[in-house]
Amino acid sequence: MSARREAARQKPSGPIKVGLIGLGTIGTGVVKLLRRNQRTIDEKVGCGLRLVRIADLDLTRGRGLRLPAGLLVRDARRIVSDPEIDIVIELIGGLEPARSLVRAAIESGKSVVTANKAMLAVHGKELFHEAREFGVDIGFEASVAGGIPIIRVLREGLSADRNLSLYGIVNGTSNYILSRMQEEGREFGEVLAEAQKRGLAEADPSYDVDGVDAAHKLALLARLAFGAEVPLERVPAEGIRGLSQTDLSFAAELGYTVKLLAIAKNVGEEIEVRVHPTMIPKHHVIASVSGAYNAIYLQSEALGSSMYFGLGAGMMPTATAVVADVIEAARAIIKGCQGRVPALGFPNSKRLRIKPLGELRSEYYLRIMAMDRPGVLAEISSILGRNDISIATVLQKGRKIGGAVPVIIRTHEALERDLNRAVRAITGLKSVRGRIVRVRIEDNLG
Amino acid sequence: MSARREAARQKPSGPIKVGLIGLGTIGTGVVKLLRRNQRTIDEKVGCGLRLVRIADLDLTRGRGLRLPAGLLVRDARRIVSDPEIDIVIELIGGLEPARSLVRAAIESGKSVVTANKAMLAVHGKELFHEAREFGVDIGFEASVAGGIPIIRVLREGLSADRNLSLYGIVNGTSNYILSRMQEEGREFGEVLAEAQKRGLAEADPSYDVDGVDAAHKLALLARLAFGAEVPLERVPAEGIRGLSQTDLSFAAELGYTVKLLAIAKNVGEEIEVRVHPTMIPKHHVIASVSGAYNAIYLQSEALGSSMYFGLGAGMMPTATAVVADVIEAARAIIKGCQGRVPALGFPNSKRLRIKPLGELRSEYYLRIMAMDRPGVLAEISSILGRNDISIATVLQKGRKIGGAVPVIIRTHEALERDLNRAVRAITGLKSVRGRIVRVRIEDNLG
Numbered sequence: 001m002s003a004r005r006e007a008a009r010q011k012p013s014g015p016i017k018v019g020l021i022g023l024g025t026i027g028t029g030v031v032k033l034l035r036r037n038q039r040t041i042d043e044k045v046g047c048g049l050r051l052v053r054i055a056d057l058d059l060t061r062g063r064g065l066r067l068p069a070g071l072l073v074r075d076a077r078r079i080v081s082d083p084e085i086d087i088v089i090e091l092i093g094g095l096e097p098a099r100s101l102v103r104a105a106i107e108s109g110k111s112v113v114t115a116n117k118a119m120l121a122v123h124g125k126e127l128f129h130e131a132r133e134f135g136v137d138i139g140f141e142a143s144v145a146g147g148i149p150i151i152r153v154l155r156e157g158l159s160a161d162r163n164l165s166l167y168g169i170v171n172g173t174s175n176y177i178l179s180r181m182q183e184e185g186r187e188f189g190e191v192l193a194e195a196q197k198r199g200l201a202e203a204d205p206s207y208d209v210d211g212v213d214a215a216h217k218l219a220l221l222a223r224l225a226f227g228a229e230v231p232l233e234r235v236p237a238e239g240i241r242g243l244s245q246t247d248l249s250f251a252a253e254l255g256y257t258v259k260l261l262a263i264a265k266n267v268g269e270e271i272e273v274r275v276h277p278t279m280i281p282k283h284h285v286i287a288s289v290s291g292a293y294n295a296i297y298l299q300s301e302a303l304g305s306s307m308y309f310g311l312g313a314g315m316m317p318t319a320t321a322v323v324a325d326v327i328e329a330a331r332a333i334i335k336g337c338q339g340r341v342p343a344l345g346f347p348n349s350k351r352l353r354i355k356p357l358g359e360l361r362s363e364y365y366l367r368i369m370a371m372d373r374p375g376v377l378a379e380i381s382s383i384l385g386r387n388d389i390s391i392a393t394v395l396q397k398g399r400k401i402g403g404a405v406p407v408i409i410r411t412h413e414a415l416e417r418d419l420n421r422a423v424r425a426i427t428g429l430k431s432v433r434g435r436i437v438r439v440r441i442e443d444n445l446g
Numbered sequence: 447m448s449a450r451r452e453a454a455r456q457k458p459s460g461p462i463k464v465g466l467i468g469l470g471t472i473g474t475g476v477v478k479l480l481r482r483n484q485r486t487i488d489e490k491v492g493c494g495l496r497l498v499r500i501a502d503l504d505l506t507r508g509r510g511l512r513l514p515a516g517l518l519v520r521d522a523r524r525i526v527s528d529p530e531i532d533i534v535i536e537l538i539g540g541l542e543p544a545r546s547l548v549r550a551a552i553e554s555g556k557s558v559v560t561a562n563k564a565m566l567a568v569h570g571k572e573l574f575h576e577a578r579e580f581g582v583d584i585g586f587e588a589s590v591a592g593g594i595p596i597i598r599v600l601r602e603g604l605s606a607d608r609n610l611s612l613y614g615i616v617n618g619t620s621n622y623i624l625s626r627m628q629e630e631g632r633e634f635g636e637v638l639a640e641a642q643k644r645g646l647a648e649a650d651p652s653y654d655v656d657g658v659d660a661a662h663k664l665a666l667l668a669r670l671a672f673g674a675e676v677p678l679e680r681v682p683a684e685g686i687r688g689l690s691q692t693d694l695s696f697a698a699e700l701g702y703t704v705k706l707l708a709i710a711k712n713v714g715e716e717i718e719v720r721v722h723p724t725m726i727p728k729h730h731v732i733a734s735v736s737g738a739y740n741a742i743y744l745q746s747e748a749l750g751s752s753m754y755f756g757l758g759a760g761m762m763p764t765a766t767a768v769v770a771d772v773i774e775a776a777r778a779i780i781k782g783c784q785g786r787v788p789a790l791g792f793p794n795s796k797r798l799r800i801k802p803l804g805e806l807r808s809e810y811y812l813r814i815m816a817m818d819r820p821g822v823l824a825e826i827s828s829i830l831g832r833n834d835i836s837i838a839t840v841l842q843k844g845r846k847i848g849g850a851v852p853v854i855i856r857t858h859e860a861l862e863r864d865l866n867r868a869v870r871a872i873t874g875l876k877s878v879r880g881r882i883v884r885v886r887i888e889d890n891l892g
Contacts, residue, residue, distance in 0.1 A: 033606055033748055040673075043793055044605060141603075147749040149603025157587075157595025159490060160479055160769030227486075285755060288734040293751075302479055302762040303593040305739075309731060310752030320749045323606030337783035347489055 015048030016330040019079035021101060022091035023056035023072065026115055026142070028063045029319030030089060034326075041323070045330045055079050080104040087329050089322060090114040099123050106130050106138075111329040111338060113322055115142035121216050121232045128343040137338050139325025144217045145170055145294045147317030148310040149324070154224040155345035162301040163225040167280075167445055168262040170217040172292035172312045173201045173208035174240050178258060178277075179290040182248050188241060200292065211237035211260065211275040218262035221296065222273050226266045227346035230273055236357045238276040247367055247437055250395060250408045251279050254365070257287040258439065271352045272360065279365055279441045286445065299446045358417035363392070363441040366411070366423070369404040371431040377407065380426055387422040389414040404433040410441070461494030462776040465525035467547060468537035469502035469518065472561055472588070474509045475765030476535060480772075487769070491776045501525050526550040533775050535768060536560040545569050552576050552584075557775040557784060559768055561588035567662050567678045574789040583784050585771025590663045591616055591740045593763030594756040595770070600670040601791035608747040609671040613891055614708040616663045618738035618758045619647045619654035620686050624704060624723075625736040628694050634687060646738065657683035657706065657721040664708035667742065668719050672712045673792030676719055682803045684722040693813055693883055696841060696854045697725050700811070703733040704885065717798045718806065725811055725887045732891065745892045804863035806886075809838070812857070813883040814872060815850040822877045823853065829875075833868040835860040850879040856887070 018034075020027055034041065034051055042048045054067070055076040073079075079088055080101050088105040090112060092098050098119050105112050106127070114120070120127070120143055131138045141151045145168070154163075169175050173195065180191045192209070195201035207213050215237040222230040240260050251258050256279035265272040280287050285307055289295040294312030299305055311317040332338045370376045377394070384391060395408035411419070423436050464480075466473055480487065480497055488494045500513070501522040519525075525534055526547050534551040536558060538544050544565045551558050552573070560566070566573070566589055577584045587597045591614070600609075615621050619641065626637045638655070641647035653659050661683040668676040686706050697704050702725035711718040726733050731753055735741040740758030745751055757763040778784045816822045823840070830837060841854040857865070869882050 029748075036748075037606060037608060040608070040792075041606065044788070044791070046793070148752060149599050152598060152603050153595050156774060157598050157770060158766065159773045160483060160487065161766045162483060162486070283734070285731070285734045285739075288729070288731045293731075300766070302475075302482075303766045304757050304763060306594060306754075306756030308752075308754060311750050316748040317750060320604065320607045320746070324603060327605045328602060331786050332783075335781075335783035335786050337778075337781035337786065340777050340781050340783065340786075342490070345490070346486075347492070 015050045016045060016086045016333060017050055017052045017084050018087045018089065018326060019082065019085040020051060020054045020089045020091065021076045021079055022093070023054050023063060024091065025315045026318045026322065027054070027056070027091045028065060029315035030091070030322050031065055033316065033319045033323050041327060044327055046334055049326065049330055052085060053079050053082065076101050080108060080110070083108070085110060086333055087111045087113065087326055089326065090116060091322070093118065095119055095122060099127070102127060103130060106134050106136055109134060109136060111137040111139070111333065113139040113325040113329060115140070115318060115322060117143035117216050117220060121219055131343065132339055135338050137329045137332055138343055139329055141325050142318050142321035144220050145296060146310070146312040146314065147320045148294060148296065148308050148312065149321070150221070150296050150308050151224060153308055154221070155341055158298070158300060158303065159345065161303050163266065163298055164301060165265040165299040165446070166221060166225050166263070167286060167297040167442070168214070168218065168221060169259055169286065169289050169293070169295045170262050170312060171208050171214045171260060172294055173205065174214070174260040175290070175294070176200055176292045177209065178240060178260065181245060182252070182257065185245060185249070187245050188243060209241055210239035214260060214262045214275040218264060218273055218275055221262070222264040222271065223344050223349065225264060225298070226271055226350070226352065227344070228266070228271055228350045228352040230271070230354070234354045235273045235275065240277050242435070242437055243277055243439070244437070246406055247365070247439065250367065250406070251365065251439070252282065253395065254279070254393065254410060255282055256280060256441065257282040259287065261442070263442070266352070269352055270355050272355045274357060274360070277439050279439050280445060281443065284445060297445060305446050358420070360416040361413050362416065363413050363443065364411045364419055365439040365441055366409040367437040368407045368409070368426060369433045370407050371403065371433070372405045373431060376431045379429055379431070380407065380409070383422050383425045384409070384411070387418045389418055389422055461496045462491060462532045462779060463496055463498045463530050464533045464535065464772060465528065465531040466497060466500045466535045466537065467522045467525055468539070469500050469509060470537065471761045472764045472768065473500070473502070473537045474511060475761035476537070476768050477511055479762065479765045479769050487773060490773055492780055495772065495776055498531060499525050499528065522547050523550070526554060526556070529554070531556060532779055533557045533559065533772055535772065536562060537768070539564065541565055541568060545573070548573060549576060552580050552582055555580060555582060557583040557585070557779065559585040559771040559775060561586070561764060561768060563589035563662050563666060567665055570666075577789065578785055581784050583775050583778055584789055585775055587771050588764050588767035590666050591742060592756070592758040592760065593766045594740060594742065594754050594758065595767070596667070596742050596754050597670060599754055600667070601787055604744070604746060604749065605791065607749050609712065609744055610747055611711040611745040611892070612667060612671050612709070613732060613743040613888070614660070614664065614667060615705055615732065615735050615739070615741045616708050616758060617654050617660045617706060618740055619651065620660070620706040621735070621740070622646055622738045623655065624686060624706065627691060628698070628703065631691060631695070633691050634689060655687055656685035660706060660708045660721040664710060664719055664721055667708070668710040668717065669790050669795065671710060671744070672717055672796070672798065673790070674712070674717055674796045674798040676717070676800070680800045681719045681721065686723050688881070688883055689723055689885070690883070692852055693811070693885065696813065696852070697811065697885070698728065699841065700725070700839065700856060701728055702726060702887065703728045705733065707888070709888070712798070715798055716801050718801045720803060720806070723885050725885050726891060727889065730891060743891060751892050804866070806862040807859050808862065809859050809887040809889065810857045810865055811885040811887055812855040812869070814853045814855070815879045816853050817849065817877040817879070818851045819877060825875055825877070826853065826855070826872055829871045830855070830857070830868050833864045835864055835868055
């Protein structure tokens with residue numbers, strides 16, 4: 001292994017040679033960007049950078065690119081096994097064959113750049129270890145928050161500080177839908193359908209609107225922010241499907257904006273990770289992040305608050321992150337300093353306890369649809385009281401929806417476990433109809 | 447020189463040794479941060495990091511630090527000439543002796559970390575060249591926007607893209623004063639006096655409130671963003687003293703917030719740089735940056751909009767940037783890859799024409815204090831018309847101030863040179879009193 005490691009460290013003569021696997025949307029953006037800024041990129045790298053081969057299963061589709069004959073091949077093995085190639089860009093996504101190709105590239109001494117957060121969520125540990133063993137780099141800036149250089153920021157920009165909490169708007173589709181609902185007073189289903197028509201949401205939108213994508217990103221962000229292991233299956237995720245126009249307008253009335261937030265906090269030896277719709281003060285800087293934009297808002301011990309804002313998806317924004325990683329990998333090859341920074345910023349990850357969601361202490365917004373008859377509020381209040389939940393505000397506006405009226409309750413800080421018990425009991429009341437909507441409130445983002 | 451260069455590249459055995467020159471506010475923060483996070487920093491650097499000497503002219507002042515005997519010395523030469531020291535942190539500010547000390551450190555093969563933007567504005571070119579010659583690094587993240595890692599973002603995060611424009615709120619004092627004026631309806635003088643009492647503004651506030659500090663930062667940011675030479679003396683700067691409560695409330699009525707912006711744009715072979723109060727749409731994300739916070743809002747060709755937000759000054763925020771640079775310099779020494787990235791991101795700076803302010807095309811807000819008599823508006827309009835300036839909105843509210851009423855005009859896009867001519871002519875009208883307030887409007891930040 002050590003001999004191979006040494007082999008990997010030999011500096012190339014002439015330009016750095018790059019192979020690209022996967023010529024889909026992002027891949028096409030990467031080719032365009034490399035061409036458009038070739039002169040500047042060559043200058044920055046010092047000895048030039050050449051895209052020498054592209055592999056994709058589809059050799060015929062037009063992509064608005066004119067590719068020289070022979071550049072595009074079908075077999076990705078022709079990239080990972082080519083001794084001429086220094087850096088491999090992996091943009092096919094998914095677990096396999098992505099992982100095997102990345103492993104093969106690393107084992108041939110090539111640095112890798114990827115946007116594949118699913119692969120990193122599942123196989124990251126193994127691949128980062130492998131890269132370290134073989135003395136190569138893995139760049140993955142594009143895997144989280146697209147064009148926002150949040151991985152560099154966490155890994156190097158804030159390397160001297162200790163992060164306390166992270167609030168991310170990291171799913172552009174959900175943020176777009178929520179923003180439209182709030183700005184235009186429309187319902188979820190309607191805005192989703194329109195977003196699908198406009199190509200801003202997938203035909204099956206669950207990955208985005210149910211918080212799954214945000215949970216993937218949060219697992220990676222929390223590792224980078226706190227240097228702790230965060231297994232994906234320990235990140236509870238709740239999406240935005242359950243929210244209606246009624247909730248958004250009551251939120252506004254209470255002084256809040258609703259965002260799908262990916263939240264991670266480090267308190268002592270514990271960390272807290274969760275994805276869910278959250279009410280945040282409407283004048284807070286992260287509340288002004290609307291449309292398809294992403295943002296990561298951090299609290300750090302010495303720095304205090306900071307925020308990083310930009311487009312988290314899309315062909316060209318994501319391509320900028322991929323190519324920035326290629327430039328960094330190329331500089332490392334030229335200088336012989338692969339592995340300069342640990343992949344996740346910390347050389348070893350801490351084992352911190354992940355606090356179960358039931359132990360969360362939060363304020364809550366509750367919308368209970370109840371029959372408009374005397375004594376209902378008394379029943380509800382008494383259940384909340386028995387569960388140690390005290391009420392901060394009650395709004396009852398008599399907007400009748402199917403015979404029932406919304407009772408809006410804003411609680412003081414309560415334990416999630418207690419709240420769940422209370423919600424179950426209230427749901428069972430005779431005068432209560434349907435599902436109770438529950439949104440966590442974050443008043444102190446800092 | 448080449449022998450010395452080689453000497454500089456030898457990797458140290460044992461921990462990296464750091465010397466600190468200047469134990470003022472930021473220096474004290476640096477010592478605190480290095481101590482507080484020592485274990486993590488040692489792990490990140492790999493072979494440990496030790497602060498082995500501090501130089502300051504004042505050996506007696508208590509700084510809330512307990513320093514081991516002999517650590518603090520008076521003579522900074524004992525740091526720059528000590529062959530044991532690998533990295534020198536320069537925090538004394540000003541031009542001399544800072545520059546001579548930094549040169550001496552570089553020439554002894556030491557990497558340098560500095561927060562001294564005045565020194566870099568004047569001697570940056572020489573010092574960066576010198577560092578390259580001697581194979582060492584100069585880290586200067588702390589010199590612009592304090593704890594916001596904007597230099598890393600511009601130099602590496604966005605290295606694949608082409609930046610088009612930059613809008614910075616980079617002076618915390620001015621932003622604090624404007625925010626308080628807008629939120630509380632108070633006047634400049636009153637808020638300034640209070641900020642001075644609270645230690646948020648200097649006794650002589652001109653460096654901050656007259657845009658000088660912002661111009662220094664803009665010169666550096668524009669170089670990093672566009673790779674072009676931007677001599678400090680070519681950056682026109684106008685501060686916030688001329689703004690009154692009247693202007694802020696009219697701005698709000700027109701849908702704007704007023705911010706002191708540092709603006710740089712690259713259009714073709716020209717760049718535009720300027721610092722001045724600017725009206726921006728009040729729902730724009732950068733309009734929500736209030737209090738002492740800083741933010742840099744960028745438009746880039748492929749990425750689109752992005753923004754970087756945080757505290758631009760203060761002991762601990764600035765210290766985080768200094769120590770992050772120290773960690774990066776230490777990693778480079780260990781890996782032997784000093785000079786991995788050109789100091790300003792681009793190896794060579796382009797020579798772009800700097801567009802004179804007179805050639806600016808902008809929309810303008812004008813406040814003209816005029817006697818409330820018939821025909822005044824006609825006179826004003828006719829002067830504007832003769833100078834090719836067309837009016838978008840006129841507000842006349844009859845709020846009498848010293849016998850005159852404010853006439854508020856929002857123009858369509860006009861040439862600055864034409865506007866200046868018109869303003870001079872209007873000022874000369876018999877029925878016009880005092881100075882005309884003129885604020886540029888930026889409607890399309892993207």
